[in-house]
Amino acid sequence: MSFERIKEKLNILADAAKYDVSCSSSGSNRTNKNKGLGDSTGMGICHTYTEDGRCVSLLKILLTNHCIFDCAYCVTRKSNDIKRAAFKIQEAVDLTINFYRRNYIEGLFLSSGIFKSPDYTMERLIAVAKKLRLEENFNGYIHLKSIPGASDELMYEAGLYADRLSVNIEVPTISGLKLLAPDKKHEDFTKPMLKVKNEILLYKAEKKIIKSTPIYAPAGQSTQMIIGATGESDKDIMYSATHYYKNYNMKRVYYSGYVPVAEDSRLPAIGSQVPMLRENRLYQTDWLLRFYGFNVKEILNDTHPNLDIDVDPKLSWALRNLAQFPIDINTAEPRMLARIPGLGMNSVYKIINARKYRKLTFDHLKKIGVALNRAKYFMVCSGNDYAHKDLQAIQIKGLILQNSQGKFRTNYSAQLSLFN
Structure with missing residues (x-):
C-alpha cells in the first residue's frame, strides 16, 4: 500500500482517537528543528505521564472507525456521515515500529470501533500487541482499549501483552447509558473490568510464590466517563467513579467533557460544549479522594450535589x-x-x-x-x-x-x- 494511503488512514484514525482522554495528552506542540531527535507534532502523537513524573510519547490511533453500534455521543457511530478507514494488523505494527525507530514515540495507545463483534475486534487489537511483543521484540509501553462485551479468555490474553487495559464506561449512570447507547448493556463494561481486576490480583499472589509467573497488565486498568452528555450531577459522577475505584481497583478514572459531534434530540445542542473548568473541578475532587483522605460524601451530597465553579x-x-x-x-x-x-x-x-x-x-x-x-x-x-x-x-x-x-x-x- 502506498505511503499516501497509510498517511490518509493515520490522519483519519488518529483524529477519531482524540476523543479518548484516558492516556492524558499533554497538548505539547514542539517541532523538530535542526535535525534533532523526536517530534511531538506528528499525527497521532499524544503524551502520558508515569507515576514518577516522566512524560511518555505515545502513538494514539484507532484500529478502525467502523462501528456496528450507534451510540449518540460517539463520533464513530454507524449513522454518522464521516470518512471511514481501517488499519490492517501488520500496518499498525509497522507504523508503531517505524515511529519508535525515529524516536517519535515510546509506546502505543490502541483503540478501535467495534466491527463484526466485540470478540472479533478484541482479537485484532491483541494481534497487534502480540506481534509487537513476540515478533518485533518491542518492550515499549502498550495501552489497549478493552472492547465492551469481549470474552474472559480474550481479556486474559490482552493483559499478557499490554501494560495497561481500559474499558470506557462512557456514561456515568446506567439510565444515561440506556438513553444514549441502547444497544449496549452495563454488564458489557463491568464484566471485562472484573476479569482484569481478578487476573491482576491473581498475578500478584502467584508472583510471590512463583517468580516466573507471566506478567499481567502491570500498569493496571483505567476507565473514562463522558461528562455533560446527560443530566448527571457532579455527585452522580463522583459516586460512580468512587464505585469503580473501590470495586474494580481502577488506577485512574478520566473525565471527558462532552463535545457535540452530531445533532440528536437526546443530546445537548451543538455549541453547548461542557466548560473545561467543570472537568478541572472533577479532577481536583478525584485527587482529594485518592490522596488527601476525603470521603466523597463530605464533598458532594444531597445538600451540595454540584461542585462550586468559583473555587476548588x-x-x-x-x-x-x-x-x-x-x-x-x-x-x-x-x-x-x-x-x-x-x-x-x-x-x-x-x-x-x-x-x-x-x-x-x-x-x-x-x-x-x-x-x-x-x-x-x-x-x-x-x-x-x-x-x-x-x-x-x-x-x-x-x-x-x-x-x-x-x-x-x-x-x-x-x-x-x-x-x-
Missing part, C-alpha cells in the same frame, strides 16, 4: 465546615493538615519534618515554600493568634477570590510589559 473543592468544603478550623500546624495530625486549603501534600510533609525541630511561625512557613494566600485563613502558628476568627465563609471566599484576581492581573500586566 477543598476550599469549598472548608468554607462549609469552618467549625473544624483553625488548625494548629504545630500539633495537628497529617490528615488535618492536608485539609487546609492551599496546602498540597508536599507542603504537609515539609511542615511535619520542620516542626520536629522547633515551633513554626508564618515566617518559617514562607521560608520552606508554603503558600499562605489561602491557607492563612484556616490555620494558626506559634506566636500568632487566629486573626480571621470574625470572618464569615462568604467573606473569606470573597477575599480569596479578590486576591486571586489581583494576582492574575499582576501576572498578566508583567507579561504584557515584556512585549512592550
Whole structure:
C-alpha cells in the first residue's frame, strides 16, 4: 500500500482517537528543528505521564472507525456521515515500529470501533500487541482499549501483552447509558473490568510464590466517563467513579467533557460544549479522594450535589465546615493538615519534618515554600493568634477570590510589559 494511503488512514484514525482522554495528552506542540531527535507534532502523537513524573510519547490511533453500534455521543457511530478507514494488523505494527525507530514515540495507545463483534475486534487489537511483543521484540509501553462485551479468555490474553487495559464506561449512570447507547448493556463494561481486576490480583499472589509467573497488565486498568452528555450531577459522577475505584481497583478514572459531534434530540445542542473548568473541578475532587483522605460524601451530597465553579473543592468544603478550623500546624495530625486549603501534600510533609525541630511561625512557613494566600485563613502558628476568627465563609471566599484576581492581573500586566 502506498505511503499516501497509510498517511490518509493515520490522519483519519488518529483524529477519531482524540476523543479518548484516558492516556492524558499533554497538548505539547514542539517541532523538530535542526535535525534533532523526536517530534511531538506528528499525527497521532499524544503524551502520558508515569507515576514518577516522566512524560511518555505515545502513538494514539484507532484500529478502525467502523462501528456496528450507534451510540449518540460517539463520533464513530454507524449513522454518522464521516470518512471511514481501517488499519490492517501488520500496518499498525509497522507504523508503531517505524515511529519508535525515529524516536517519535515510546509506546502505543490502541483503540478501535467495534466491527463484526466485540470478540472479533478484541482479537485484532491483541494481534497487534502480540506481534509487537513476540515478533518485533518491542518492550515499549502498550495501552489497549478493552472492547465492551469481549470474552474472559480474550481479556486474559490482552493483559499478557499490554501494560495497561481500559474499558470506557462512557456514561456515568446506567439510565444515561440506556438513553444514549441502547444497544449496549452495563454488564458489557463491568464484566471485562472484573476479569482484569481478578487476573491482576491473581498475578500478584502467584508472583510471590512463583517468580516466573507471566506478567499481567502491570500498569493496571483505567476507565473514562463522558461528562455533560446527560443530566448527571457532579455527585452522580463522583459516586460512580468512587464505585469503580473501590470495586474494580481502577488506577485512574478520566473525565471527558462532552463535545457535540452530531445533532440528536437526546443530546445537548451543538455549541453547548461542557466548560473545561467543570472537568478541572472533577479532577481536583478525584485527587482529594485518592490522596488527601476525603470521603466523597463530605464533598458532594444531597445538600451540595454540584461542585462550586468559583473555587476548588477543598476550599469549598472548608468554607462549609469552618467549625473544624483553625488548625494548629504545630500539633495537628497529617490528615488535618492536608485539609487546609492551599496546602498540597508536599507542603504537609515539609511542615511535619520542620516542626520536629522547633515551633513554626508564618515566617518559617514562607521560608520552606508554603503558600499562605489561602491557607492563612484556616490555620494558626506559634506566636500568632487566629486573626480571621470574625470572618464569615462568604467573606473569606470573597477575599480569596479578590486576591486571586489581583494576582492574575499582576501576572498578566508583567507579561504584557515584556512585549512592550
